Every structure is written in structure tokens, then in C-alpha cells.
Amino acid sequence: MNTRLNLEQIRAFLTVVRLGGFSKAADELGLTQPAVTTRIKNLENTLGVELFERTSGGVLLTKRGDILARYAKQFEQLSELVQRDVMDPSGIEGHLRLGVSETIVQCWLPLFIEELYRMYPALEIEINVDISVNLRTMLLDREIDLAVLLGPISEYSVDNVELPEVDLAWYRAESDQSSNDQPSRYLEKPIFTYARNTRPFRELRSELLEHLGPNYSLFPSSSLSACFRLVESGLGVAALPRVLGQRFVSEGRICEFDPGWRPNPLKFSASFLGEPKSHLLETAAAIASATARSFDDKKL
Amino acid sequence: MNTRLNLEQIRAFLTVVRLGGFSKAADELGLTQPAVTTRIKNLENTLGVELFERTSGGVLLTKRGDILARYAKQFEQLSELVQRDVMDPSGIEGHLRLGVSETIVQCWLPLFIEELYRMYPALEIEINVDISVNLRTMLLDREIDLAVLLGPISEYSVDNVELPEVDLAWYRAESDQSSNDQPSRYLEKPIFTYARNTRPFRELRSELLEHLGPNYSLFPSSSLSACFRLVESGLGVAALPRVLGQRFVSEGRICEFDPGWRPNPLKFSASFLGEPKSHLLETAAAIASATARSFDDKKL
């Protein structure tokens, strides 16, 4: 039994190397675990060489396996280049598991999806909305492929494309004129904001402490549109993205006020694992960046 | 219909590009022509791109095809590197169509084959013995993979490994003492040598003309051992490789004589097509070179 080198075998091999196990690789490849065993075994037979030492509780690269891994990465890179330079993008198939923060959903997610779909009509896109800290974990656990979340992820394995900052503004109900003479007193009302465990929440809390001392009450919400509704009803105020508030303002439902300071703008990034190198992910992140910028431009 | 990139498809593609046609590629790949059509079509479908313009009497690369060709060569090169650095040589299968001159057959072909077999026991070796000019044509027509023949082949497409020179010596029958006082007179006897259309024949003829004028009679033979037998029988003399003559000399059947000059030594080379790059061929040529040197050493 001896056949030729095969890219699927190499991909399986590399996935096993990266994830350190046949089962995990099978998971990532969308195969059963015996199928991975078969692929590796066939590859080993083709080469006439053992690639892994099967130890209890995992596998270890042999010396030959290590050499092959270097070449395997080049094979994969070359495949990526072919996909980038030769393939018709409309023919590119695959899954893209997207993770996005709620802010992005409200801002430009539909535009982003539309653009992505225009470029890769054959791509299956899966959307997960969650708070950034969870998205981060999901990305590192390879449960999603691309995350649009707060701040760059400081991990050597992650590539971050920084997106334009999202300015926040203070909003109150249009009808609430109670503290017009001294806008900072609006902050004595309940303050709605991002969910606990989010960076905006923590930052806002520390800034409030700095500006007001302990005299504030903060109500986190996992839904931005809920925040806007709550502000509109006059129950309280909120520091929320200006790009989202504009619509409510122009409809005369809420309005900005200036207590003399504003929370820092939100820094989003489109983040993905750099390994394995994927031109599709790089392009998708670039599209996210372009979409975010054009969304800003439209709103100015 | 959409599958993944496949090395066999790429190999087929590259072969079509190199040979400029599906049929010729099929020939080289050991496939039927429709099989090549299928491979190319599948590749085109995978990429969602036309690779060839089908013109009457052949095919032409499209723009995309040209880009792919560059990457395809890198894929092939990478496969070669894996074969060189990772594969167990004893597992390397394939055909090696060898072309050799008769002189080499008599000198070190068996040693060469033995060495080759030791390194690549799974390799199928096919031996063709012919005169150099024919070997040259066969190589350029891709009818053989490696030729061991006279002189380098001056074609940009051919890689030549130069082998140690083969010295010639003049031989006469041991029993023939007729011209011992004036050895050059042995050349008045019939002179046996390499076949017509060979370089040694032509060179010897012109050298004889220079030294003796038209007073000689040259009898070409396609068999070297026939030449030795003819010399031994006393029918004539011959300029033949000293490494081959030694045995007959030590057995007291023939002996050297010195008419005052000798034909130029024979320059052999191990030659093969540089494209597609094949580590196996490079190694085989290197083994030929090593075998030739060790043969010389043994004879000294």
C-alpha cells in the first residue's frame, strides 16, 4: 500500500500538530476521529516513516514529523496563496463563525454581512453575539473564527485589525429638563450602561468614582437598545455610542447632555487567530474595517 | 460540484503546461487522455476559473492559468523536498528509465544498478543501451529519464553531471610481435573501434587522418567486447578504454602498444532534464558519478 502525497492528509497532519491530538483535530476538520487516524496512517505509509509517537494521553511529533511539519506549513501557505490569487472568490466555500459585540450588531453588522456575502456568496456565515470577554475565550478555544470585540487581544497567537473608535455621549430623555442648568446633576439619576464584565462597564464605573465619588447608581444591561428605551422613558441616563443615539435624538426621543466629561471612546478590533494563516479571515477583517469606516462616514 | 485543491490535479496541470497538450501529458502521467481532461476540469471547477484556452491543435494558458503555474511549480518543488528530507528512500517508488552507452555497460553499470537498488529497493529500473546520439534524442523526447553518455548535452533544459574521463589505450594481440621495433606500424592493420555515428569513431578517424593520412582501415563495431575479441584474435588493433583492457592484458591475451599518440580520453556525463526538478534523478546522477570514481579507484 503506497499512494502519493495528498493535501488533505497534510492538512490533517498539521491540524493534529497544532491541536496536539487526533480527536481535537477531527473536531476541527469536521471528521470522526478514526478518519483522522486513517489519514495520518496513510500519510505515514506514503512516507514510510512514523510521524507521531503515540503516548498515553496524546501524541508527540517524531523527528521526521517535525521536519514534515515545516514543509506542511509551506504547503498550507501555498494553498492560501492560490486561493487568494487564482480562485474566483464567489466560488470560495467554507464556514465563517463570527463573534460580535452587541454594539457592532447595532452599528454595522448588517452592512458587514451584506458586504461579506457580496464577496463570498458561497460562504456559510454563523453569527454569535456575546460580550467581548466571552468572544475572546471562544476565539482562543477556536469556537469562532473572527471576533469583532472591544480592544485588541494581547495574545501572540491573535492578529488584531483595529477599527475606528466609537465615541460615547451622555443621553437623557428629551422630556427630562430637570437639571438643564447644571447638567452634571443628571448623573445622580440611574445610569444605564453596558453589562457587568464588560470593559465599558468597568471603565465607566471607575470614571464615575473619580468624578462623583460614590454618589451614583449604575445599572448594567446586556442590551443596548434596552438602554436607549430606558433612557427614553426618563428612568435614567446613559453614556452610549453617539452613532446609535443620533437616530433617537433626531426623532426627538432623547437628547445629549454634557456633564463636563465623557467616558473614553470604545476601541474595537477585528481579531482572529494567525495560525493557520487564512486569507479569507484576513480579508473578512479588512472588510469589517472598511465597513466600520464607511458607517462612520455615513453618520457624519 | 466543488472539492479541494489536490496535488494530483496540480501535477496534471503542470504536465499539460510543460508539454503543451492533454494527450502528451496523459502519456507522461501514465493516464488516458480523458483522465487528464477530468483532472483539469475538476481543478478548474475547484478554482472556479478557466485555466486553458482550448484552441485548435493545442491549449494555451489563460492569465489565471499562468499565475497558477507559478504556484504549481512551488507545490511540486515542495513535494520534492518532502521526498528528499522526510521520506524513507526505501519506500520511494517509481520508474527510472535509464539510457547508457555500451562503454558504461562494460565498465560500471552493474555497480551502478547495485548501488541504486541498495538505496531505492522499490524503484523500477529500466535499462536502455544505445549510442550516445540516440540517448540524447531519447532524453529530449522524454523517453528516458537519465542518460549516461558521451559529453555534456548542450541544451538549456538538460542538467549534466560530468563523470571522470575514460582513458583509451592502443591494444594488439599478445601474440602479434610483428611491429615491435616500430609500434606505429601496428596502425597499418585493421583498426576496430566504436560504431559509426559515435563521437569516438569520428574523432579517431580524424586523428588517424592527421597522423597517417589515408593509410588506415577503420572497422566500426557496436560491441566493445567484440572489439576486444577481434584484437585478441590478431585480426587487428584497437584504441579502447584502458580500464576494460586491463583484464585482457593481465590474462596475457592482448597487450598495449604505443604508436606515439593516443586518442583523446572519453568524456562521459550523467544527464537528465532539469524540469521537472527531481531529487531522485539528481541523486541517481550523483550515484553514477560516485560509482564511476570508485570504479576508477579500484582499477588503479
Added chain:
DNA sequence: AGAGGTTACGGGCAGCGTAAGGATC
């Protein structure tokens, strides 16, 4: 017992060869 990888086996499909079918000179 559970988490890892391997072996056994049946079934589906990719890709081969044969044979027939254009197209172009």
C-alpha cells in the same frame, strides 16, 4: 470508568478506462 487512539466493516462517491462524439485543420 473515561479519555485517548486503533481496528473492522459496510457503503458512497471520486476518478479511472473504454468508447463514442464533436471541432478544427
Added chain:
DNA sequence: GATCCTTACGCTGCCCGTAACCTCT
């Protein structure tokens, strides 16, 4: 009609998934 490549079709064999098995902790 000769020389290309393409299409049609039956068949083989590869490789997948299911399921049972092995081997460590």
C-alpha cells in the same frame, strides 16, 4: 481523415462513518 479535446458510462477502490476494541490513568 487526422489530430485534438470532450462527453457518456460502467466499474473499481479509496476513504468516510459506525461500532467495537485496546490501553493507559
